[in-house]
Amino acid sequence: xxxxxxxxxxxxxxxxxxxxxxxxxxxxxxxxxxxxxxxxxxxxxxxxxxxxxxxxxxxxxxxxxxxxxxxxxxxxxxxxxxxxxxxxxxxxxxxxxxxxxxxxxxxxxxxxxxxxxxxxxxxxxxxxxxxxxxxxxxxxxxxxxxxxxxxxxxxxxxxxxxxxxxxxxxxxxxxxxxxxxxxxxxxxxxxxxxxxxxxxxxxxxxxxxxxxxxxxxxxxxxxxxxxxxxxxxxxxxxxxxxxxxxxxxxxxxxxxxxxxxxxxxxxxxxxxxxxxxxxxxxxxxxxxxxxxxxxxxxxxxxxxxxxxxxxxxxxxxxxxxxxxxxxxxxxxxxxx
Amino acid sequence: xxxxxxxxxxxxxxxxxxxxxxxxxxxxxxxxxxxxxxxxxxxxxxxxxxxxxxxxxxxxxxxxxxxxxxxxxxxxxxxxxxxxxxxxxxxxxxxxxxxxxxxxxxxxxxxxxxxxxxxxxxxxxxxxxxxxxxxxxxxxxxxxxxxxxxxxxxxxxxxxxxxxxxxxxxxxxxxxxxxxxxxxxxxxxxxxxxxxxxxxxxxxxxxxxxxxxxx
Numbered sequence: 001x002x003x004x005x006x007x008x009x010x011x012x013x014x015x016x017x018x019x020x021x022x023x024x025x026x027x028x029x030x031x032x033x034x035x036x037x038x039x040x041x042x043x044x045x046x047x048x049x050x051x052x053x054x055x056x057x058x059x060x061x062x063x064x065x066x067x068x069x070x071x072x073x074x075x076x077x078x079x080x081x082x083x084x085x086x087x088x089x090x091x092x093x094x095x096x097x098x099x100x101x102x103x104x105x106x107x108x109x110x111x112x113x114x115x116x117x118x119x120x121x122x123x124x125x126x127x128x129x130x131x132x133x134x135x136x137x138x139x140x141x142x143x144x145x146x147x148x149x150x151x152x153x154x155x156x157x158x159x160x161x162x163x164x165x166x167x168x169x170x171x172x173x174x175x176x177x178x179x180x181x182x183x184x185x186x187x188x189x190x191x192x193x194x195x196x197x198x199x200x201x202x203x204x205x206x207x208x209x210x211x212x213x214x215x216x217x218x219x220x221x222x223x224x225x226x227x228x229x230x231x232x233x234x235x236x237x238x239x240x241x242x243x244x245x246x247x248x249x250x251x252x253x254x255x256x257x258x259x260x261x262x263x264x265x266x267x268x269x270x271x272x273x274x275x276x277x278x279x280x281x282x283x284x285x286x287x288x289x290x291x292x293x294x295x296x297x298x299x300x301x302x303x304x305x306x307x308x309x310x311x312x313x314x315x316x317x318x319x320x321x322x323x324x325x326x327x328x329x330x331x332x333x334x335x336x
Numbered sequence: 337x338x339x340x341x342x343x344x345x346x347x348x349x350x351x352x353x354x355x356x357x358x359x360x361x362x363x364x365x366x367x368x369x370x371x372x373x374x375x376x377x378x379x380x381x382x383x384x385x386x387x388x389x390x391x392x393x394x395x396x397x398x399x400x401x402x403x404x405x406x407x408x409x410x411x412x413x414x415x416x417x418x419x420x421x422x423x424x425x426x427x428x429x430x431x432x433x434x435x436x437x438x439x440x441x442x443x444x445x446x447x448x449x450x451x452x453x454x455x456x457x458x459x460x461x462x463x464x465x466x467x468x469x470x471x472x473x474x475x476x477x478x479x480x481x482x483x484x485x486x487x488x489x490x491x492x493x494x495x496x497x498x499x500x501x502x503x504x505x506x507x508x509x510x511x512x513x514x515x516x517x518x519x520x521x522x523x524x525x526x527x528x529x530x531x532x533x534x535x536x537x538x539x540x541x542x543x544x545x546x547x548x549x550x551x
Contacts, residue, residue: 028472036474049472054464099471204492204520205481218484220493253476253526 025049029104037256038105038177038248046173050102050110050163065158072159075152076101076109079141080219082152088322089142089229089276090212095222096140096236098249102163104177105248105255110163111175121295125333129157134329139234142276142320144327180244183260189239191307194269197262201251210273225273227320232278238299242267272306272313276320279330285315360434362401367439370432374424382440384500386449386544391420392502398445398549402491404437407518416518450501451544454537462542465535475530478539481523487549492520498548504540 026049034040041047051059053073056066075081077100079092098106117128122135133156134145146152199208205221206212212223223229235241247263248255258266282288289303297303302314319325371378374396378384382397396404410416411425412433428436451459464470466486469477478496483489486497496504510516511528519525531539 025472032472032474053468100468103471201521204523213490215483215487215489220480220483220489251521251523252480253474253523254521255474 033104033177041176044173045176046167046171047176048110048164048167049104050108051165052102053100056162068155069158069162071151072155072157072162073100075156076159078218080217082143082146083217084321085144086137086146086152087141087143088320089223089227089231090214090219091141091222091230092219093136093141095219096245101160105181106177106245107179108163108177109160110167111178113157113161113164114167114169114171123330123332124295126335129160131329133157133160136234138279138327138330140230140236142229142231142234142322144322144324145329148329180241180248182240182244183247183263185240185243186261186264189268190265191269191272193262194265194267194272197258197266198269201258202266205252210270224270225275227276227318229275231276231320232300232302232314233280233296237271237275237302238296239264239267239271239301240299242271268301271301272308274313274316274318276322277316277318277325278302278314279326281317281325283317285312288314360405360430362405362434362436362438364435364439364442367432367435367437370428371436371439373427374436377420378440381446382443383446384503386500386502388450388502392450392500392506394503395445395448395499395548396440397443398498399441399494400488400491401434401437401441403488403494404440405433406491408433408437410518416516445495445498445548448498448500448544448546448548451541454501454541454545458534458538459542459545461535462538462540465531465539466542466546470535473530475535476527478527478543486543486546495549496543497546499543501540501544504543505536508536508540 026047029049030041030047053070056069059066061069076093076097079087079094080090093109094100096107097103097109101109112129112132116132117126119125120127120132120135127135130148130153133153134148137143137145146156198206202224206224207221210223210225211228212219213221230236236245243260243264246267247258247260251257278288278292280288280292282291285303289297293303303312305312377393378396379393382395384393384395384397386392407416408425408428411418411421412428425433454462465475466478469475469480479486481489481493482496483493486495488495507516508528508531511519511525512531514525517525
């Protein structure tokens with residue numbers, strides 16, 4: 001897949017990769033991504049392709065640190081081992097952060113290690129890396145984060161930080177491929193078209209009822225909705241985030257194969273299905289919407305009437321597999 | 337050859353995605369009779385054979401029944417092309433397809449052949465492709481579709497661990513050449529086309545050394 005195109009294109013990119021201790025195959029990644037139709041890095045962007053686990057084995061970090069980073073990797077890619085304790089749906093961290101959390105356009109996780117502590121609008125205070133990880137446990141995994149400072153939390157944080165190896169703290173340049181960049185929102189979204197597309201192109205893996213597929217205790221295909229999915233407070237319930245995730249990553253192995261309209265339609269369909277309650281639920285869906293609408297739910301369909309049948313979404317007290325609503329790690333910080 | 341039924345079958349496969357096709361209930365003991373003619377290649381115990389020269393015969397023992405049935409229907413309809421297999425698939429009625437599928441799916445699988453001669457380095461590369469993928473080429477790990485330890489996931493994604501190296505190689509190359517196109521949504525073809533010849537040898541060898549699903 002290597003072509004002469006790379007050389008031409010990357011002549012320009014030497015400028016910005018120089019800033020970072022680049023993985024030696026950074027060029028291979030960028031070349032592959034651009035051939036698939038992803039944008040090439042812009043001149044002012046920070047490009048970082050994290051080291052792999054093979055790179056870890058070959059590196060000269062202390063063997064004990066290697067062991068802990070490996071454990072972080074293992075937790076990240078098979079988070080189901082914490083099922084019933086910290087995780088109450090069928091997801092792994094890598095269910096949304098593809099390529100072990102390393103891939104551009106699939107919300108690579110390393111930026112958190114170099115931009116935090118930092119301010120997050122979602123909870124309106126300064127968060128550190130552990131709290132950011134705790135956020136994905138609380139909402140995306142419909143769970144209860146491992147204790148701050150616990151072995152599991154430390155191992156996960158170490159994995160994130162290892163992935164950021166060589167990147168300066170608080171980088172000033174925007175990061176290439178961060179998050180799930182959304183395609184432009186089309187004028188109209190269609191539930192029906194989204195449903196049809198889902199059945200044709202997604203159900204083979206995710207199931208026609210959105211339940212995904214588990215084999216034994218391992219998740220093969222995560223659940224895009226229902227009790228086994230992320231809850232109403234997760235980033236992925238925002239339409240633009242879901243559309244961005246889908247456009248850039250799905251169907252698995254075929255990124256950017258859907259048109260912008262298709263990605264938004266299927267995101268709209270998935271976002272119109274039920275899932276466990278938002279842990280910030282006040283006991284009333286309208287009140288919760290009022291409270292968290294401005295910072296979050298204005299981008300989701302929470303509390304709105306569904307197109308297909310007029311059902312109000314999120315109007316229930318179902319918390320999925322867990323028997324609590326909010327883990328005690330969700331609290332405001334005031335630094336006072 | 338009778339073209340009409342084939343054409344009709346082809347149409348029905350077009351309207352329904354393969355994985356949604358209603359399954360006819362299979363009977364393993366009837367399947368054993370119908371499978372007598374298959375043993376010369378797939379062996380009486382369903383283990384198949386890795387042939388260094390020429391076509392390898394896939395192991396059928398332990399594969400998912402619906403997956404086997406789909407492949408047989410695909411040979412019959414021409415959705416999957418292979419000169420050796422076609423006449424044998426054509427011999428089977430729809431009921432017999434379900435019966436032999438059930439029969440083979442209940443058999444205990446045997447170790448895969450053809451991977452042992454590969455070097456440690458080659459096996460290592462194969463392991464990484466199968467378990468983690470190589471995202472520098474956007475090669476998604478095999479196990480993300482073929483399930484934990486590549487032992488299969490549901491009836492759409494067959495177990496490939498413990499399959500013979502020669503057969504795995506031939507299928508990946510068939511997808512690359514456009515000779516096998518019966519996978520849903522080109523899911524397998526997309527990945528196969530990203531593999532180099534070395535990758536194919538490596539992943540086929542490693543998978544052949546892995547334990548097939550114990551059922």
